[in-house]
Amino acid sequence: MDKEKPDCQILNWLELVVPEDELLRLSKAINKKPVRITKAYKEVFNGYNIKDASEILTVTETIPENDYSGLISAFDVPFMSFCEHHFLPFIGKVDLIYEPTDKILGIGKLSRLIDFRTQRFNIQENIARQLCEDLMQYGNAKGAFAKVTANHMCACYRGPKKYNAGNNVIYALGTFNAPENQSKIHSILNRK
Template sequence: MSLENLTRNYHEILENLGENPQREGLTGTPLRAAKAMQFLCHGYQQSLEEIVNGALFESDNDEMVIVKDIELYSLCEHHLLPFIGKAHVAYIPTGKVIGLSKVARIVDMFARRLQIQENLTRQIAEALQSVTNAKGVAVVIEAKHMCMMMRGVEKQNSSMHSSVMLGAFRDSVNTRQEFLQLIRN
C-alpha cells in the first residue's frame, strides 16, 4: 500500500468532486486521508501466525470460554463506508487455550480489511478454530452500517446481526443456547 499513490488518488478524488485540493482547508487532506486508509486497512499487513505469536497455553479446561463486547470498526467493501459494532466470540477448548488479547486481535485483523459483515463473522470463527482446534467456535457480530444510515434507505436505528457456529455450537442446540444466553446478559 503505497502512501504516495494513495495520496495522489485522494488528490484526484477531491478534484473530481469539484474541490480545490490546494485551498486552505484541504491542503493536507489527501495525505491525511491516505494515512487514515492505511490505518483502517492495516489488517492486510497482518497474518494469523503473527497475531497469535505462540500464545496458546496448555489447559484442562473443556468448558466454554467467551469474550464479549469486542468493539470493531470496519469498512464496507461496497461503499467504503464504516460499519461499527461488537463481536462476541466463544470456543470450547481441547487441551489448549488462547491468550485473551489474541481473540480481540484476531477480530481486529479481519475487521481492518474491506469487508462484508457476513464474511467477517466467518473469518473470525474459522481462524479461531484453526488456531485452537477447539471442539466448537461461535461468533456473533452486531453492527451499525453507515451505508444504511448515511445514504440509500437512511435507516438510523437498524443494526445487523450475523452469526457463525462451528463444531459443538452447530451440532448441539444446548451449547448454542448457552452461548446465546450468556452474551445477552
C-alpha cells in the same frame, strides 16, 4: 497512480461528486499535509499487515485435555470496518466464544483477532465466518461462535437511511452446531 502524492489522487475521484470550488478548497487542505490521508488509511486498514491468524493465535497455555470443560469468551469487543460494496464504514461489536481443546489462547488475542479481521474491507457475514474458522484452524478449538452486531453507514447515509438500525450476524462451527450447545450459547448471551 502518483506514488509521490497518493493523497492528491483522491481529488481525481472527487471531481465526480463535489463542486469545483470545493475541490479547490480540498486541494489546498491536502497539499498542506500531503500524506495525512494515506497515513490515516494505513492505520484504519492495519489488518492487511498481518499475513494470517496464525500470527495472532499462538497458544498461551497448554493444559491436559480433560482438565478444562468450560468455554472462553470475549463480549462487546468494539470494531470498525469498511463495507466492500460502498467503501463506507460500519461500526459495531463482536461476541466471540470458543471451546478449547488442550490449548488456551490469551483473552487479548481474541481482541487482536477481531482487529485483524475487521481492519479491512469486508462484509459482516465474512467477519463472523472468518473469526470462527480462525479459532478452529489456528486456535485448535472444538467449537467457535461469533455474533457480529453493526451499524452500517451505507444504510444510514444513503439507501434506506435508517440510523441506529443494528444488524446481527451469527455464525457457529464445531461443537457449537449441536442443538444443546446452541441453547447454551443463547443462554450465555442473554445473561451478559
